[in-house]
Amino acid sequence: MLEDHALIQRCQDGDLDAFATLFQQHQQRIYNLARTILRHETEAEDVVQDTFLAVFRHMDTFKGEAAFTTWLTTIAVNQCRARLRRHKLRRFISLEWLSERQLAAAPNPASNPATLVEAGTLWQLVDQLNDRLRLPLLLRYRYDFSAQEIANMLDANPNRIYQQLYEGRQRLRQLAQQQGISPAPAEVEG
Amino acid sequence: MKKKRLMLFNRLAGKTAQTGDHVHPAELEAYADGALPSARATAVRQHLARCPSCRQQWQAEQTLITALQQSAPAERPLPPTLATQLQANLYRRMRRSMMFNQMRFSVGQLAAALLLLTAVGLLVWWQAGGFAPETEPLTPMTGSVTPEGTTPKDVTPATATPAILPPTPTATPATAVTPQTITHLVAPTYQETAQLLVRRFNQAQTQWRVQLSSQLPSGWPETPITTATDCFTGGSGDLAQLAPHLLSLDEYLAAEPDLLADYPPALLDAYRQDGRLLGLPATLAPQVLYYNASHLAAQGLELPPTTWAVADFWELATAATVNEAETPIYGYIPLDPSGQDGLSFLLAAAETTYYRAAPPQATYDDPALAQLLRQLAVAVESGVLYPLDMGGTRSDIGNRPAATAAIRQGQAAFWPNLAGLPNGLLTADPPNFAVGVAPLPYNVPLIPQQSMAHFISRQAEYPAGCWAWLTFLTTQPEMVTPGIPARQSVAASAEYAAIIGQPQAEVYRALLDELAFSPEPATAVPPPLQQWWEDALAAVGQDGVAAEVALAQAQSKGQAALECLRERGVDGEAEAITSCAQEADPTYQTRDALGGFLLLDDAYYVVATTNMMQYRSAQSVATAVAFYQDALIQRGFRLDESQSSATPEATNLLFVRENGETRRLLITPQGPEISVTLTGGG
Numbered sequence: 061m062l063e064d065h066a067l068i069q070r071c072q073d074g075d076l077d078a079f080a081t082l083f084q085q086h087q088q089r090i091y092n093l094a095r096t097i098l099r100h101e102t103e104a105e106d107v108v109q110d111t112f113l114a115v116f117r118h119m120d121t122f123k124g125e126a127a128f129t130t131w132l133t134t135i136a137v138n139q140c141r142a143r144l145r146r147h148k149l150r151r152f153i154s155l156e157w158l159s160e161r162q163l164a165a166a167p168n169p170a171s172n173p174a175t176l177v178e179a180g181t182l183w184q185l186v187d188q189l190n191d192r193l194r195l196p197l198l199l200r201y202r203y204d205f206s207a208q209e210i211a212n213m214l215d216a217n218p219n220r221i222y223q224q225l226y227e228g229r230q231r232l233r234q235l236a237q238q239q240g241i242s243p244a245p246a247e248v249e250g
Numbered sequence: 251m252k253k254k255r256l257m258l259f260n261r262l263a264g265k266t267a268q269t270g271d272h273v274h275p276a277e278l279e280a281y282a283d284g285a286l287p288s289a290r291a292t293a294v295r296q297h298l299a300r301c302p303s304c305r306q307q308w309q310a311e312q313t314l315i316t317a318l319q320q321s322a323p324a325e326r327p328l329p330p331t332l333a334t335q336l337q338a339n340l341y342r343r344m345r346r347s348m349m350f351n352q353m354r355f356s357v358g359q360l361a362a363a364l365l366l367l368t369a370v371g372l373l374v375w376w377q378a379g380g381f382a383p384e385t386e387p388l389t390p391m392t393g394s395v396t397p398e399g400t401t402p403k404d405v406t407p408a409t410a411t412p413a414i415l416p417p418t419p420t421a422t423p424a425t426a427v428t429p430q431t432i433t434h435l436v437a438p439t440y441q442e443t444a445q446l447l448v449r450r451f452n453q454a455q456t457q458w459r460v461q462l463s464s465q466l467p468s469g470w471p472e473t474p475i476t477t478a479t480d481c482f483t484g485g486s487g488d489l490a491q492l493a494p495h496l497l498s499l500d501e502y503l504a505a506e507p508d509l510l511a512d513y514p515p516a517l518l519d520a521y522r523q524d525g526r527l528l529g530l531p532a533t534l535a536p537q538v539l540y541y542n543a544s545h546l547a548a549q550g551l552e553l554p555p556t557t558w559a560v561a562d563f564w565e566l567a568t569a570a571t572v573n574e575a576e577t578p579i580y581g582y583i584p585l586d587p588s589g590q591d592g593l594s595f596l597l598a599a600a601e602t603t604y605y606r607a608a609p610p611q612a613t614y615d616d617p618a619l620a621q622l623l624r625q626l627a628v629a630v631e632s633g634v635l636y637p638l639d640m641g642g643t644r645s646d647i648g649n650r651p652a653a654t655a656a657i658r659q660g661q662a663a664f665w666p667n668l669a670g671l672p673n674g675l676l677t678a679d680p681p682n683f684a685v686g687v688a689p690l691p692y693n694v695p696l697i698p699q700q701s702m703a704h705f706i707s708r709q710a711e712y713p714a715g716c717w718a719w720l721t722f723l724t725t726q727p728e729m730v731t732p733g734i735p736a737r738q739s740v741a742a743s744a745e746y747a748a749i750i751g752q753p754q755a756e757v758y759r760a761l762l763d764e765l766a767f768s769p770e771p772a773t774a775v776p777p778p779l780q781q782w783w784e785d786a787l788a789a790v791g792q793d794g795v796a797a798e799v800a801l802a803q804a805q806s807k808g809q810a811a812l813e814c815l816r817e818r819g820v821d822g823e824a825e826a827i828t829s830c831a832q833e834a835d836p837t838y839q840t841r842d843a844l845g846g847f848l849l850l851d852d853a854y855y856v857v858a859t860t861n862m863m864q865y866r867s868a869q870s871v872a873t874a875v876a877f878y879q880d881a882l883i884q885r886g887f888r889l890d891e892s893q894s895s896a897t898p899e900a901t902n903l904l905f906v907r908e909n910g911e912t913r914r915l916l917i918t919p920q921g922p923e924i925s926v927t928l929t930g931g932g
Binding site: 080083084087088089091092095105108109112113181182183186197201202204206207208218219222223225226227229231232233234237238 | 317
């Protein structure tokens with residue numbers, strides 16, 4: 061795999077082949093990220109295109125101060141967030157959405173923590189969180205970005221991100237408890 | 251908001267370091283990441299070394315974090331056809347983008363040409379007179395109110411304004427020929443009335459020229475409103491915070507002792523800080539009961555007197571209830587369109603409450619509250635009281651839009667709202683029935699928040715001009731804020747009666763005579779406790795749950811949340827309140843999270859709630875749009891009239907909010923639904 065910074069240098073010099081290589085190297089990751097955030101495949105495809113189009117238009121502004129992956133993810137996350145907002149506004153009176161929510165809230169039959177972890181059920185619980193808590197958890201524990209990087213992506217303070225990560229874990233425990241499962245040891249009484 | 255959260259975090263962290271209490275779990279992860287400042291990291295490390303509880307806590311957090319990391323679903327490979335298709339589509343769009351770039355110069359030229367045209371247009375408009383065409387027919391100044399006990403100079407600024415002004419340390423206008431401009435910020439809803447008064451003022455004197463604005467400063471509310479205007483009209487809510495930015499009015503008032511005598515002393519006290527009067531009261535807006543006078547007359551019922559009791563109210567409301575008709579008429583719809591609680595006076599009369607502030611305590615278990623709730627349930631069952639759903643923890647607006655629509659359609663014999671509204675509704679369109687007004691049947695002491703005042707910015711270049719303008723405003727029977735004129739002479743004037751109606755004016759005069767301000771500061775009920783009360787109301791009034799059962803549930807949650815706050819020692823923090831509410835009630839959601847106005851990234855997004863499902867009719871959608879319109883304006887959005895359009899059924903509204911960049915919200919009714927779209931910003 062070619063190094064990002066070499067490809068970017070070539071892109072900035074107008075080499076469209078280099079851009080195509082960058083696209084091929086990162087499109088799967090961006091597609092999966094967008095699909096996870098938006099829970100919608102077609103929308104995720106649009107985000108992939110919008111993200112790389114934005115990269116293409118703003119390639120000159122990339123100075124290499126952050127890793128290209130972080131820059132690219134930031135653009136993709138922002139594209140997703142813009143769509144989430146629009147969804148939120150559009151979906152509120154849609155019956156489809158209501159049934160989605162009811163399904164999401166339905167008790168999960170699984171009860172063995174080991175099985176849950178293997179089957180990714182823990183991440184199904186993450187999927188039930190609101191976006192304020194879901195996005196930091198996703199970027200931190202699934203995509204391995206630091207709190208500082210997430211803070212930059214979400215235009216927030218790192219302390220706020222740590223707070224949201226904690227709240228998200230708390231909420232996960234509550235959801236697991238409601239659904240009769242135990243993803244991890246409960247919080248210790250202080 | 252960000253600053254507040256940071257402060258909360260730091261406070262939690264700081265408290266830990268100072269008191270030796272446990273480390274906040276959110277901070278443990280920052281510590282493990284090496285993200286804490288070294289001094290703080292040392293403190294946390296030392297604490298962890300001696301605290302098995304925190305070590306155990308962090309171990310639990312790490313276990314969950316590891317489980318999350320290890321169970322992350324694998325990346326799904328892109329199907330080759332999709333990858334090819336994505337690339338092809340992207341390249342098509344890139345080609346279009348490159349073509350656009352080549353056109354950029356000509357687009358830039360077009361933009362420059364448009365800018366020039368706009369500038370010329372503005373110049374022509376300004377030369378034609380701008381906001382205040384001198385030739386427009388105006389209400390003559392002599393037609394304004396002459397308050398008793400004041401000199402004519404107060405109401406004839408053309409000749410009197412300079413004389414009533416004491417010397418000021420700031421600049422005095424050089425000549426009367428070139429008027430000095432002062433800006434006044436007023437809520438967009440009242441721009442029309444304010445504009446009328448501006449024209450009256452500007453024409454009547456030549457020394458000052460008032461320009462209206464409704465544009466809040468960028469960064470408001472952190473940036474004080476005084477940075478955007480010389481003077482403004484607003485409430486007393488933020489008086490302590492705004493005080494350093496406001497000019498004391500005492501210097502001016504010293505020259506006008508009669509002016510002070512025209513106000514209820516308690517009202518003036520509401521606008522004093524450290525003995526200095528900072529606001530000139532404009533209006534009082536206590537809650538009153540409006541009634542459908544046409545309906546009461548048709549039922550052969552006597553109109554309510556200016557002094558009455560709760561028992562009289564129920565008797566009249568019950569007699570006015572019509573159940574058997576196709577369109578029922580409720581004796582009382584307690585959902586105040588202004589957003590206030592229409593049951594507070596009933597709680598006050600029953601001497602009960604569900605929350606006491608000192609010390610914070612949930613009191614849903616008060617037997618008197620259960621007794622009242624049972625009465626309300628009977629009233630709902632018999633059709634006297636409209637079904638109670640204020641939203642609670644299930645919805646941000648409950649059945650408020652439908653309730654408001656019912657009031658407008660004449661289905662309420664009585665309903666509550668702010669005093670001083672010409673037709674009892676927050677709408678310009680008069681209803682097709684006569685509206686009367688009565689005081690609440692129980693005299694609830696007012697709080698300062700139920701009034702508005704005029705203020706002068708400390709930065710105002712011409713405070714004397716502001717003073718002349720504001721004192722003029724107080725003499726005018728037309729209001730630039732909702733409510734009753736604060737000056738007693740204006741409220742008692744024939745001019746005001748002509749505007750508001752003679753019977754209404756009499757009610758308001760009686761109300762002012764009985765006026766009492768609460769000696770206690772206003773109690774801010776924590777939002778979750780209010781929501782749990784609303785849940786109990788809905789459970790009893792709509793779902794048939796026993797009052798004791800519903801209240802016991804609320805008591806359990808309320809008390810647990812308050813105890814949690816007490817333990818944390820951060821009872822004033824919104825986030826702590828929410829967090830504790832969620833500990834007490836895992837399903838708890840704030841009103842923001844439920845819909846309505848969701849604050850994200852410093853911009854507001856509108857989302858309706860699933861409750862909207864119940865109101866799929868053109869009428870109720872129009873009501874909901876009106877509801878959002880009012881709320882958006884209150885939240886600092888500006889209606890872009892040039893791009894809004896109205897249809898007989900509903901209104902398309904475009905709102906913009908300047909906050910570093912322009913964001914636009916378009917509300918478009920589409921059949922029985924509302925589409926809300928946001929553009930601009932990130």
